[in-house]
Amino acid sequence: VVTYNTLIHGLCKSGKLDEAFKLCEEMKRASCRPDPVTYNTLIDGLAKAGRLAEACNLMEESGVHPNAVTYNILINGLGKRGLMEDALRLFEQMKDQAIDPTLLTYGILVEKLGKSGRSDESLRIFLEMRDKGCVPDKFLYHSLIHALAKTGKLAKACSILREMKQDGYMPDVTTYNFLITGLCKARKIAEATGLVAELKEAGELPNVVAYSALIDIHGKSGQIDEALRLFEEMKVQGCTPDLLTYSSLIDAFGKNGRTDDARSLFEEMKANGCKPDQVSYNALIYGLTKAGDLYGANKLYLEMKANGCTPNVVTYNILVDGLSTAGDMSTAFGLLDEMNKKGCDPDVTTFNILIIRLSKAGHLESACRLFEEMSSKGFVPDDFTYNGLIDALCKGNKVEEAHRLFDQMNTHSTLVD
């Protein structure tokens, strides 16, 4: 059995799932019964290939009792795809079957819930884990601190940090970065800066992540000079800016109309060995479109492709928005065709852009048609869609239509809740 399991594991790891399943059949014929390890290996192979439904079926149909590893695999697979309800359902199911969750089970849930912004539930799982006498490791503490900090629950994050210390885990740069980035996200710039100062006094130099977070938030709040000062400071301290640091600054320049500065920083970035990626190109292109330089934006779009950097849906959204804002709907729709051909799927934002630009330009009918189309394609209109359309309808003296949409919005949002 062990030999077969090892071989099956190897096949799964190299993505040869079909062969792995064949080998499993062969071992049965050789009257060697597959054991839980065999099935877990196959289930993991399926889950990693994104075939979660099949993975779940295999657990039920294998005739072998699932164990904690089986559940961990499936819960992780579901959580990775944001299917938290299904993951939590399996978690309950495993407890119903008297299978004890492991540290890993809790860790996966705390982290994945946190990633989907559900820090309250992360905390709930964490407490449940401790009730059961399970001792968290440093990773689990980090997942929880991250989840709490990201959702602005900084006091709670700090109290968990104290518990972590009491458990004998020393906080490190990453631990503090969770707090710093959390403060930045909550726009508590002074507090973030203060925390960094405290760490400096304690002899802990902020790393590139902390500096980038501070630079980013200063840029976003219009304090470009301070962002640039931090940029210089980090270099003096021997902390090398990376792609994300540059992208934040390029974005800040672009948003403030400083397109020349954005361009030259982009060049400096390349000269310093950072290969531009989609985000950095997008930030630069965005700045150009906002400055009305659609020609320059298009040139960069071409350059991006020529450099082997594949435009993503954000790239197209930026360009489509720039074009449609300028009233060039035909080129905008041409780009939609192009993204279609390239296999890049539009998202809710793409539709929002078109709907809002069309309605602002007075093409309310086309906008409403697109609204229907997006729903029929399975996209759920969000606040942007509704607010944009309602605003345009009101301004177009179609208050009744606006009211109907408003009611529809309320009906749908309560359904989602």
Add this chain to the structure above:
RNA sequence: UCCGGCGGCUUUUG
């Protein structure tokens, strides 16, 4: 046989 670490880009209401 199972997980996992922090920061960057786009759309409404000037």
